[in-house]
Amino acid sequence: MRSTRTHRKNTVLAVAAVAVLSMGLTACGGDDTGTRDEGAATSHASTTASAPVTSAASTTGETGTGTEAGAGAETQAPAGTGAQKAAAANSGKTGKTVSCTFKDVRISAAKADETPTEHIVLTAVNQSARACRLDGYPLIAFGEIHTAKDIPAVAKSKPAAAVVLQPGAPAYANVRISLGGVHEDNKVVDSFDVNLFTGDAPTEGSIVVKAPAGGIAVDEAAAKTGYWTRELRNGADEF
Numbered sequence: 001m002r003s004t005r006t007h008r009k010n011t012v013l014a015v016a017a018v019a020v021l022s023m024g025l026t027a028c029g030g031d032d033t034g035t036r037d038e039g040a041a042t043s044h045a046s047t048t049a050s051a052p053v054t055s056a057a058s059t060t061g062e063t064g065t066g067t068e069a070g071a072g073a074e075t076q077a078p079a080g081t082g083a084q085k086a087a088a089a090n091s092g093k094t095g096k097t098v099s100c101t102f103k104d105v106r107i108s109a110a111k112a113d114e115t116p117t118e119h120i121v122l123t124a125v126n127q128s129a130r131a132c133r134l135d136g137y138p139l140i141a142f143g144e145i146h147t148a149k150d151i152p153a154v155a156k157s158k159p160a161a162a163v164v165l166q167p168g169a170p171a172y173a174n175v176r177i178s179l180g181g182v183h184e185d186n187k188v189v190d191s192f193d194v195n196l197f198t199g200d201a202p203t204e205g206s207i208v209v210k211a212p213a214g215g216i217a218v219d220e221a222a223a224k225t226g227y228w229t230r231e232l233r234n235g236a237d238e239f
Contacts, residue, residue, distance in 0.1 A: 099197070100124075102195075104126060104127065105127060106125050107194050107209050108209065110123070111216070120211075120212065122172065122209070124165070124171045125170045126166065126170075127168075130167065131166050135196070135200075136228070137225050137228060138196070139196070139202055140175065142223065143187075148193075154225065154239045172231060174225070174238075175223070176222065176223055177222075177223055178219040178222055194207045195207075
């Protein structure tokens with residue numbers, strides 16, 4: 001009987017030991033599983049957290065939409081708009097060249113190197129401190145400005161673009177005053193008026209130009225003028 005009880009006791013102890021060992025293994029297994037789950041959860045959390053940042057950066061750079069992009073657009077738009085407005089304002093003040101007026105230029109006349117004198121050359125010099133544009137041709141009046149005959153312009157003399165004069169720079173216009181004949185209806189002119197254009201319209205105010213020494217003999221019926229140009233050109237300014 002004692003042997004039997006001893007055997008049973010040993011059996012119970014063995015079963016208990018196995019149970020304890022099993023519980024220990026189960027606990028260890030649970031720790032390992034928990035560690036892996038935490039690592040996976042950490043990795044997943046890291047991926048999830050970083051994904052919106054990458055998406056936002058990509059959206060900002062490519063499409064300019066989204067929260068991040070929206071903030072960036074709101075920040076940049078006023079700066080860009082301000083820069084554009086500043087550039088436009090500056091362009092309006094200094095970039096756009098205005099038409100020359102009678103206050104901007106000084107005009108002189110010289111006889112052409114020919115005999116008899118059939119042409120004079122007008123030289124306009126910008127005497128202002130700003131650049132200005134000489135539009136069209138000199139509007140000349142050989143006589144009383146209100147009654148004098150309009151001197152027509154020669155179309156072939158028109159340059160591709162109006163002449164822009166920097167301060168101190170000159171422009172020229174060739175003017176025929178007669179056909180050189182002794183039987184023409186000429187009149188001697190000691191001075192004459194020149195008006196300028198703003199676009200296609202005459203500018204207010206005229207410039208009184210003194211004729212070369214001895215005056216000039218003008219036949220208004222034959223007179224014509226070239227356009228303002230940087231230099232007199234063969235062909236275009238020959239008429």
